[in-house]
Amino acid sequence: MTAPRTYFIAEAGVNHNGDRDLAFALVEGAADAGADAVKFQTFDADLLASATVGKAGYQEQRTGAGESQRDMLRKLELPHDWHVELQAHARARSIDFISTAFDPISLDMLVGIGMPIVKVPSGELTNAPMVWRYANAGKPIVLSTGMATLSDVELALAVISHAIHEVAEPRSIADVWRIWGDPDRRAALRGRVTILHCTTQYPAADSDVNLAAMRTLGDAFGLPVGYSDHSAGSTAAIAAVALGATVIEKHFTTDRSLPGPDHAASLEIDELTQLIACIRSVEVMRGDGVKVPQPSEWDMRRVARQKVVAARPIARGAVLERVDLTTARSGDGIDPAELWDMIGTVAPHDLAAGDVYRR
Numbered sequence: 001m002t003a004p005r006t007y008f009i010a011e012a013g014v015n016h017n018g019d020r021d022l023a024f025a026l027v028e029g030a031a032d033a034g035a036d037a038v039k040f041q042t043f044d045a046d047l048l049a050s051a052t053v054g055k056a057g058y059q060e061q062r063t064g065a066g067e068s069q070r071d072m073l074r075k076l077e078l079p080h081d082w083h084v085e086l087q088a089h090a091r092a093r094s095i096d097f098i099s100t101a102f103d104p105i106s107l108d109m110l111v112g113i114g115m116p117i118v119k120v121p122s123g124e125l126t127n128a129p130m131v132w133r134y135a136n137a138g139k140p141i142v143l144s145t146g147m148a149t150l151s152d153v154e155l156a157l158a159v160i161s162h163a164i165h166e167v168a169e170p171r172s173i174a175d176v177w178r179i180w181g182d183p184d185r186r187a188a189l190r191g192r193v194t195i196l197h198c199t200t201q202y203p204a205a206d207s208d209v210n211l212a213a214m215r216t217l218g219d220a221f222g223l224p225v226g227y228s229d230h231s232a233g234s235t236a237a238i239a240a241v242a243l244g245a246t247v248i249e250k251h252f253t254t255d256r257s258l259p260g261p262d263h264a265a266s267l268e269i270d271e272l273t274q275l276i277a278c279i280r281s282v283e284v285m286r287g288d289g290v291k292v293p294q295p296s297e298w299d300m301r302r303v304a305r306q307k308v309v310a311a312r313p314i315a316r317g318a319v320l321e322r323v324d325l326t327t328a329r330s331g332d333g334i335d336p337a338e339l340w341d342m343i344g345t346v347a348p349h350d351l352a353a354g355d356v357y358r359r
Helices: 020-033 057-063 067-072 080-092 104-112 128-136 150-165 173-180 181-187 214-219 235-241 267-286 294-302 337-343
Strands: 007-013 036-044 096-101 118-120 143-146 193-198 227-231 247-253 306-310 325-329
Touching: 007 020, 007 173, 007 267, 020 036, 020 267, 036 057, 036 104, 057 067, 067 150, 080 096, 080 104, 080 235, 096 104, 096 118, 096 337, 104 128, 118 128, 128 150, 143 150, 143 247, 150 173, 150 181, 150 193, 150 214, 173 181, 193 214, 193 247, 214 227, 227 235, 235 247, 235 267, 306 337, 325 337
Parallel strands: 007 036, 007 247, 036 096, 118 143, 143 193, 193 227, 227 247
Antiparallel strands: 306 325
């Protein structure tokens, strides 16, 4: 049976630092590492952040506190005219080009160039009007859930369901919940939406990873799940695949020492390569879940399993006692579970000590 393949998104994010050559190098690195897709972030800093909003703590640590978040983001914008070239380069290297849109203009541009999927970032999960636009684009959706409660996720899924079934935005949130109340319309999300568990911290501490929540999301909504990994190293992503993740997203960079908010919490190319190789091995190891002997086990099963043998010489016609019988590896014969039922029966032929008992 072919192992289910985990879709691996190499998250370049803003690690291009506004440098076109570095952006292309990230596409190359993702392809060389064996990723299925390389993903960037597309935004207009003036639309994404207000002039007064500050930086997150990790951003201040890595880029200083002397500028606003908006000023930092301006340096990290991916110009619109780079996208088609980066997409073409990714296609030439046989991987998908994806970018996360953070505003409607960016989303329309990405849909216009033929993005294969729409990625909803954790920060936009509760932005219902934007979530509606993501879903209305008509593409498969990957939904990140960092910082979220189950109720946050349910609201986002309800909005997506509305956008799938209606041509116009809802007039009220009650319209959204009416659609969500229809089980057939909820079922339409299957095959369309994958939910990613995520802890939005850079890096996320081991104690905050909470991989069990990935299964909680799958059980709650009956949809495929994956993991957007912000932890240090590769362990969490590998463990997530072992737990059934269908999509993995992981930040990477060409050099962790580069300036910028996300480089320090990213894998370098050689580490990304090792991670993807490990994930491909884990996919095979995970198997199909059916507990049967594997093809390679049948020969060992024949020689390793014990069968009923004579514990001492037994004459033909003797009434068997418990002391007459024991077990040993013998290749074939009667299973040990039947030994007790044999007590009190008559031996069909003479046996020497150690002989395999045959009826």
